Amino acid sequence: MALAQMQEKGYDAVSMRSIAKELGTGPASLYAHVANRDELDQLLIERVAGEFPMPEPDPERWDEQLKQALLDMLTVYRAHPGVARATLAMIPTSPAALRNAEGVMALCRAGGVPDQLAAWACDMFALYMGAVAIEEDVWRMRAATAAEDGEPYGEEAVVAAVRDHFAALSPQEFPLLSSLAGVMTSGSGDDRVGFAVEIMVEGLKALARRSE
Template identity: 30%
Template sequence: MMNPTRGIKSRRTRPAKDPLSREIIVQTAYELLKKQGIQGISMRRVAKELDTGPSSLYVYVKNFQELCAFVLDYGLGQLVLPTSAEGSWKERLFDALDAYLMLLFEQPGLAELSLTTIPMGTNSLRLIEFILSALYEGGVSSKAAAWGADLFLFYVSSTAFEHVSWKQDGNDHMSVIKQSFQMVNPVHYPLIASLKEELFSGDTEAKERFRWGLEVILQGILKTRH
């Protein structure tokens, strides 16, 4: 006989899941990226984190490459760009690229994504638009500005990726490389031997060498205005 006072238990053993959306998928992938680096994100791992199957994600993102593009763009939402009142066009350009570098330093997974992913989204477009606007203000032609923006972004991404990959490895690669250069045979490598100090000069904390690289790229762009 049924007991009328007995409570009926739901078969549900846990709270209802939030409905899937592209925003939730991207945010989940970004959190995995922060914790585990680029190796930590895949369609399968994101799906597992969301307690669903990988096929469910393809309703919202076409493929893994598109997911990476959206994750990169989500990370770039933290980027603070200079205002139009902050210095000359060149100062604003360099400050923006410096801010981009620091963001990639702070979020190591983003550095690799920035090298391997085609930008997609409003935050990526905002950064590119800022660079193009600064170059236009400096009198750079359309083609030189377009190609120059790509060169600037690649330089920043590669600099950041080298920095974070060495840091993650845990080994002091720079000291090892510097020591090997210090020991070169001056007879066989006279220029390396004579420039062994200059080859490793440049204040890393002040980003002196990084800013020098920006200046070299900019001057090359300004000399090829066509």
């Protein structure tokens, strides 16, 4: 129920009160099962984390496995809008979330990444993929609001407006942004995510080699 509410109205619209209202009961009844919003967030994370596919580490291709695991994480977040917001400032302690962290650490160890680097990378991966999902949720809610108001809104229109804005900048003050307007706004969201995943994993490999 909480997942459905988030998908329809966003993370901030979901509360113990909103869930109780949909169930036709009072918030006090829910508190007998869920102590507070933090616990509700943990339950949401647990529910969604169980859908993350985590491969058996292969030392010969651990890096490609890790890149795919990160992209799969975003795919699951996209299937459950709003849930990524629950992961911010939340240290996951539920079984499914812990298994995912264990899986990422195992992939890093299969590649010979030092444990400390792997631990920090695990945190970095979660923060970045969660941030991408949260940003996409924000854009989705803006699009829904615009649609309700009868206003045209879409990725292509937004990108085109930004490109035009960059191109119209003063060449004296912004020589690079004005001349590279097309470059600055090129590529799809998936292209940019793929680039970031490549940088993160390949950067981790480089740091691991440097520490040998």
